[in-house]
Amino acid sequence: MLFFESIRLALSTIRAQKLKSFFTLLGVCIGVMFLIAVVSIVEGMGRYMEQDLIGKLIGVNSFELRYRPNINIGDVDPSVWESYRRRPRLFHDDVAPVIAALPEGARWAVVSDNNLPVSSRYSGGPRNAQISAVEGEFFAIRKFEIAEGRDFTPQELSMGTPVVIIGPDVVKRLFPTVSPLGRELRMGGLPYMVIGVLKAQGSAIGLSFDNQVFAPWQAPVHRLLNRVPQIIDAVIVQVPSAAQMTEAQERVRQVMRVRHRLRPGQPDNFTLQTSESALAFWNKLKRYLVLAGIALPAIGLVVGAIVIMNIMLVAVAERTREIGIRKALGARRADILSQFLVEAATLSTVGAVVGIALGIGLAKFIAAVSPLPASVASWSIIVGVALGAGVGIISGVYPASRASLLDPIAALRQE
Amino acid sequence: MSETTQREAPLSTTAERQAVTSQAGATPSRDWVIVTRGIKREYDMGGEIVRALRGVDVAIRRNEYVAIMGPSGSGKSTLMNIVGCLDTPTAGEYWLNGTLVSSMKDDELARIRNKEIGFVFQTFNLLPRATALHNVELPLVYAGMSARQRKETAAYALERVQLTSRMYHKPNELSGGQRQRVAIARALVNNPSILLADEPTGNLDSATSSEIMKVFEELADQGQTVIMVTHEADIAAHARRVVALHDGQVSSDTRREHFVAQNSTAIEAKQ
Numbered sequence A: 001m002l003f004f005e006s007i008r009l010a011l012s013t014i015r016a017q018k019l020k021s022f023f024t025l026l027g028v029c030i031g032v033m034f035l036i037a038v039v040s041i042v043e044g045m046g047r048y049m050e051q052d053l054i055g056k057l058i059g060v061n062s063f064e065l066r067y068r069p070n071i072n073i074g075d076v077d078p079s080v081w082e083s084y085r086r087r088p089r090l091f092h093d094d095v096a097p098v099i100a101a102l103p104e105g106a107r108w109a110v111v112s113d114n115n116l117p118v119s120s121r122y123s124g125g126p127r128n129a130q131i132s133a134v135e136g137e138f139f140a141i142r143k144f145e146i147a148e149g150r151d152f153t154p155q156e157l158s159m160g161t162p163v164v165i166i167g168p169d170v171v172k173r174l175f176p177t178v179s180p181l182g183r184e185l186r187m188g189g190l191p192y193m194v195i196g197v198l199k200a201q202g203s204a205i206g207l208s209f210d211n212q213v214f215a216p217w218q219a220p221v222h223r224l225l226n227r228v229p230q231i232i233d234a235v236i237v238q239v240p241s242a243a244q245m246t247e248a249q250e251r252v253r254q255v256m257r258v259r260h261r262l263r264p265g266q267p268d269n270f271t272l273q274t275s276e277s278a279l280a281f282w283n284k285l286k287r288y289l290v291l292a293g294i295a296l297p298a299i300g301l302v303v304g305a306i307v308i309m310n311i312m313l314v315a316v317a318e319r320t321r322e323i324g325i326r327k328a329l330g331a332r333r334a335d336i337l338s339q340f341l342v343e344a345a346t347l348s349t350v351g352a353v354v355g356i357a358l359g360i361g362l363a364k365f366i367a368a369v370s371p372l373p374a375s376v377a378s379w380s381i382i383v384g385v386a387l388g389a390g391v392g393i394i395s396g397v398y399p400a401s402r403a404s405l406l407d408p409i410a411a412l413r414q415e
Numbered sequence B: 001m002s003e004t005t006q007r008e009a010p011l012s013t014t015a016e017r018q019a020v021t022s023q024a025g026a027t028p029s030r031d032w033v034i035v036t037r038g039i040k041r042e043y044d045m046g047g048e049i050v051r052a053l054r055g056v057d058v059a060i061r062r063n064e065y066v067a068i069m070g071p072s073g074s075g076k077s078t079l080m081n082i083v084g085c086l087d088t089p090t091a092g093e094y095w096l097n098g099t100l101v102s103s104m105k106d107d108e109l110a111r112i113r114n115k116e117i118g119f120v121f122q123t124f125n126l127l128p129r130a131t132a133l134h135n136v137e138l139p140l141v142y143a144g145m146s147a148r149q150r151k152e153t154a155a156y157a158l159e160r161v162q163l164t165s166r167m168y169h170k171p172n173e174l175s176g177g178q179r180q181r182v183a184i185a186r187a188l189v190n191n192p193s194i195l196l197a198d199e200p201t202g203n204l205d206s207a208t209s210s211e212i213m214k215v216f217e218e219l220a221d222q223g224q225t226v227i228m229v230t231h232e233a234d235i236a237a238h239a240r241r242v243v244a245l246h247d248g249q250v251s252s253d254t255r256r257e258h259f260v261a262q263n264s265t266a267i268e269a270k271q
Helices: A002-016 A018-057 A078-085 A092-101 A138-142 A154-159 A168-174 A242-259 A275-318 A320-328 A333-369 A378-404 A408-413 B002-008 B014-021 B076-083 B106-116 B132-143 B147-160 B176-188 B206-221 B256-262 B264-270
Strands: A062-066 A107-118 A127-136 A146-149 A163-166 A184-187 A190-198 A212-216 A234-238 A271-274 B032-045 B048-061 B065-069 B091-096 B117-120 B194-198 B225-230 B241-246 B249-255
Touching: A002 A018, A002 A333, A018 A275, A018 A333, A018 A378, A062 A242, A092 A107, A092 A234, A092 A242, A107 A138, A107 A184, A127 A138, A127 A168, A138 A234, A154 A212, A163 A168, A168 A190, A168 A212, A184 A212, A190 A212, A234 A242, A242 A271, A275 A320, A275 A333, A275 A378, A320 A333, A320 A408, A320 B106, A320 B132, A333 A378, A333 B106, B014 B032, B014 B048, B032 B076, B048 B076, B048 B249, B065 B076, B065 B206, B076 B091, B076 B194, B076 B225, B106 B117, B106 B132, B117 B176, B132 B147, B132 B176, B147 B176, B176 B194, B176 B206, B194 B206, B206 B225, B241 B256, B249 B256, B256 B264
Parallel strands: A127 A212, A163 A190, B065 B225, B065 B241, B117 B194, B194 B225
Antiparallel strands: A062 A234, A062 A271, A107 A127, A107 A234, A146 A190, A163 A212, A184 A190, B032 B048, B032 B091, B241 B249
16 A cells, blocks of 8 residues: 555656656666667577578478588687598489488488579679579478479479579569560570579578579589589488487488498598587577676666665655654654655666667667567566666665654754 | 742642652553653753753643643753654653553654654645645555545545545645644544644744634544644643743643733733
């Protein structure tokens, strides 16, 4: 009851003294705002990394057999790079034994890719695009969908028919005015017929997934992608459930160790890359970001706490007479103490709530003007409110105890 | 000097003398709202001991209307603070309603102030940002009454001082007399044993003063114990008994009639 009285009193103080309250609450407000914004962005980036980026690069429940990892976001030792460089490449001959070893229900794809110029007679000079020669169920594993036209037929894949499926950016660049379906584009001097256009995938930190050209692996273009025509970049394997990942990887590992004639005890000279291994670095980075996200707002909150303590001390001094009156009417020490504590807590919680609103706004704004996604974590809102109340209570303790210890006679005498 | 003043200051009745002088520590009978026995209050002002009260014996019966009078420095404010449980004596006993309050701790005193004492101050001491109703509710808040009951009780108290129409006005929207009536309503709202008024007309013009004095008169008629502290003889003359303080001691304790007869010049000059 007295609790609600105090809250009401605090709110009316804020209403009556808007400018003063604004400056009082600024510290807490900014602290909580940055907390919410930073956490939202880190959270959003995390979700994006886990679901979108890694998913698009690697796919769910899947792993890639490569001669070395192609996703290296972290810091890699130069000696490790050197050892990568000396590893044997994968060849198309490796594909069949690997596939034979896969468990029931597993899907696979082969891919070689490189950046090459592509041209068409419907636009100006050649444009660079990501050219991939694929085999197997590449589109199904990567969740690429065809917007127009059709997928490769098994015959086209096995015979290496010169047909291509292109991303929407390639359509924009090479076929700005006409429909690409059934028309030709040229790679390495040879014509390829466009049979399909992919749905837009968007981009991730500057990496477009839409400026791509896909051809059957057997098509002539694969010779342009690597130094030796039979080299492949990856065998992609997708298993039906996460539980089968380890077994499938182990089988592929054994096949490759035999093919590379590795003796027991010798390390693998190939890589089985999973989305987890790509995420490991992100998780490390995320820890630092969250730490920064906590340390920066903490400064704001400390400043906010000092300001609130000051304001509350002023309030106690200004309202000495009121405290005297309340004591004369029967308020105990605890009543006065809790009144000022609740008041400080209310003040700073209001600051925190405003900060949360601004923080969400800031996160959305950053998400709108930059490629960073934002996702507001509900726990950060709870933490924000709790921090607000906590800062208020902590900074209110000293002024409130001073108020509660005032001598009623002296307090009543004060003008 | 103290010898003579004490002899000239007879306690009103032998019963009062008995109540005060009966053995220290003995609980006074239920008739007495206030009994003080040899109350002393000393302040340490930077090493110098100031004796504000030098042994005050006063007994006040239920339903009495008493004025405590004296010039500034006589110790009347100190006595009022002790009687109002805002302060505790350095020595001596103070019995309020048969309870020894002189040795109580802060929080117990707060409870006594809340239940037993209604204060009316010279400067009204209303909370400036609260409505009249809310001001009157305050003692009930600290008594732990529910919000609805509180509002009803406070509204009734305002009705008793004829301020129902001003219930939702803030102090700065009220006249001095109205403010003091709000303060009286607040003082009465908890049905206190004593109404303790400190210079209640000090900030009011003479017309409003007599209006407020009439309110006290009516309350006393209804059986409310009223103790009023004043330095003005004409105000003290409204009470039915006048206890005069001088240099921290009771210098005279008389019925109104005696007091008026003795101070006729001072009172007439004012009226």
